[in-house]
Amino acid sequence: MNAIVQNDQAPVLQVTDLEIEINGGQGSFAVVSEMNLHVRAGETLCIVGESGCGKSMTALALLRLLPDAAKVASGKILIDGQDFMAMSERQVEDYRGEKIAMIFQEPLTALNPVLRIGEQIAEAVRQHRKCSRKEAYAKAVETLQLVQMPDPERRAGQFPHELSGGMRQRAMIALALACDPKIIIADEPTTALDVTIQAQILGLISTCKSVSARRKSSSPTTSASSPRSPIG
Numbered sequence: 001m002n003a004i005v006q007n008d009q010a011p012v013l014q015v016t017d018l019e020i021e022i023n024g025g026q027g028s029f030a031v032v033s034e035m036n037l038h039v040r041a042g043e044t045l046c047i048v049g050e051s052g053c054g055k056s057m058t059a060l061a062l063l064r065l066l067p068d069a070a071k072v073a074s075g076k077i078l079i080d081g082q083d084f085m086a087m088s089e090r091q092v093e094d095y096r097g098e099k100i101a102m103i104f105q106e107p108l109t110a111l112n113p114v115l116r117i118g119e120q121i122a123e124a125v126r127q128h129r130k131c132s133r134k135e136a137y138a139k140a141v142e143t144l145q146l147v148q149m150p151d152p153e154r155r156a157g158q159f160p161h162e163l164s165g166g167m168r169q170r171a172m173i174a175l176a177l178a179c180d181p182k183i184i185i186a187d188e189p190t191t192a193l194d195v196t197i198q199a200q201i202l203g204l205i206s207t208c209k210s211v212s213a214r215r216k217s218s219s220p221t222t223s224a225s226s227p228r229s230p231i232g
């Protein structure tokens with residue numbers, strides 16, 4: 001698989017000759033091979049392919065979240081020029097959420113069922129930012145507002161099962177956006193939703209990307225060349 005984009009900036013994500021192997025009952029076999037891609041700030045890259053061709057495996061490898069049966073057999077993943085595969089688990093935890101985040105397909109399995117939405121997002125914020133619980137919670141509500149969650153203050157106090165499918169997906173997106181990551185991976189973020197909500201969510205991801213790019217370009221402390229880049 002090869003994805004080629006044209007732009008002169010250094011890529012925020014670069015994958016070179018990635019090979020992912022599954023260790024099955026009858027030995028190991030490659031489910032992804034010769035995967036090459038690069039994404040620069042502000043770009044959106046879509047990976048398409050038939051069911052089972054390895055899209056989700058690729059997405060999980062980019063976050064070092066492959067299931068036990070799978071492993072990266074060879075290849076390189078560079079995030080912001082840093083070798084992601086060579087990092088310690090501690091460094092990877094720092095990168096997840098802050099540099100690279102994922103919007104999962106099924107929010108009910110990805111969200112913590114026993115934690116209120118606002119608390120989950122605030123927890124992610126506190127993992128990466130030095131701030132008080134109150135500030136983190138305020139950032140959570142602000143992010144819920146950004147993803148157009150209706151009545152964000154009230155919804156922040158609810159559990160995932162109390163939200164509609166579309167609201168849960170918005171909460172998932174808010175969780176991914178909360179720490180302003182440079183790269184967002186979205187693995188079929190709308191499959192579980194009906195067609196009208198699918199269109200709204202895709203529009204929302206696109207809007208959030210533009211808002212983030214504008215914020216970063218107007219921030220005196222942040223380079224204009226680092227808006228996040230979703231992959232779908």
Ligand SMILES: Nc1ncnc2c1ncn2[C@@H]1O[C@H](COP(=O)(O)OP(=O)(O)OP(=O)(O)O)[C@@H](O)[C@H]1O
Nearest residue numbers: 022031049050051052053054055056057058067069
């Ligand atoms: N947890 C797992 N353990 C073992 N093999 C797996 C696991 N998850 C996926 N696979 C295998 O890895 C291969 C790639 O699967 P993957 O889920 O990446 O496909 P996909 O392109 O995302 O498909 P879809 O479009 O249906 O979501 C498939 O052959 C699948 O059977």
Ligand SMILES: [Mg+2]
Nearest residue numbers: 055056057187
């Ligand atoms: Mg998949």
